[in-house]
Amino acid sequence: AQKITQTQPGMFVQEKEAVTLDCTYDTSDPSYGLFWYKQPSSGEMIFLIYQGSYDQQNATEGRYSLNFQKARKSANLVISASQLGDSAMYFCAMREFTSGYSTLTFGKGTMLLVSP
Amino acid sequence: SAVISQKPSRDICQRGTSLTIQCQVDSQVTMMFWYRQQPGQSLTLIATANQGSEATYESGFVIDKFPISRPNLTFSTLTVSNMSPEDSSIYLCSVGDNAGTSGVGGELFFGEGSRLTVL
Numbered sequence: 001a002q003k004i005t006q007t008q009p010g011m012f013v014q015e016k017e018a019v020t021l022d023c024t025y026d027t028s029d030p031s032y033g034l035f036w037y038k039q040p041s042s043g044e045m046i047f048l049i050y051q052g053s054y055d056q057q058n059a060t061e062g063r064y065s066l067n068f069q070k071a072r073k074s075a076n077l078v079i080s081a082s083q084l085g086d087s088a089m090y091f092c093a094m095r096e097f098t099s100g101y102s103t104l105t106f107g108k109g110t111m112l113l114v115s116p
Numbered sequence: 117s118a119v120i121s122q123k124p125s126r127d128i129c130q131r132g133t134s135l136t137i138q139c140q141v142d143s144q145v146t147m148m149f150w151y152r153q154q155p156g157q158s159l160t161l162i163a164t165a166n167q168g169s170e171a172t173y174e175s176g177f178v179i180d181k182f183p184i185s186r187p188n189l190t191f192s193t194l195t196v197s198n199m200s201p202e203d204s205s206i207y208l209c210s211v212g213d214n215a216g217t218s219g220v221g222g223e224l225f226f227g228e229g230s231r232l233t234v235l
Contacts, residue, residue, distance in 0.1 A: 045226035
């Protein structure tokens with residue numbers, strides 16, 4: 001089974017609108033972290049936001065917020081007031097800590113296009 | 117946050133040749149990883165670069181094809197050997213520590229990537 005599922009291959013949004021990118025995950029570890037990265041066409045991976053499995057509140061970083069629903073195993077990224085520069089590929093990723101030196105497992109990504 | 121420099125940023129290579137990618141970090145880090153991102157795909161972990169010992173490879177990746185060095189806590193190299201067009205990918209170096217400002221386990225940082233095209 002896939003550990004990270006991103007069901008939206010592509011999303012369109014108009015500038016200044018909010019958009020939600022979906023991510024569901026699968027783990028039996030009680031301790032894990034969820035990450036969102038942005039990858040522009042240049043190829044670099046830019047860290048956006050992190051949510052720990054024990055965090056009581058949803059993470060927020062500026063225009064980014066993570067809608068963490070633990071029982072549903074979902075960690076959706078919400079981008080408020082979209083900007084043209086937000087057009088990029090977005091990856092959800094998970095890190096499971098109880099399995100030792102654990103690395104990031106990535107979803108397949110969602111391409112976001114922001115139009116004027 | 118760590119600053120990671122990768123070289124080369126891009127290259128065009130001939131089939132059958134080998135290329136070494138360098139990853140330099142501006143601070144000592146516990147963990148260094150190498151990822152591959154094939155065109156239009158997500159990131160796949162190649163191996164964990166261990167300082168002072170052999171790298172730990174993921175299923176589907178072998179040392180003969182992707183030899184890795186990690187001579188110290190700030191530097192690692194990945195070699196893509198005997199390249200074929202199927203090796204055309206972005207190769208990304210990633211670093212992290214056990215604890216960081218992002219909470220349990222810490223954040224993983226990425227280099228800018230090395231975009232290889234094999235003809």
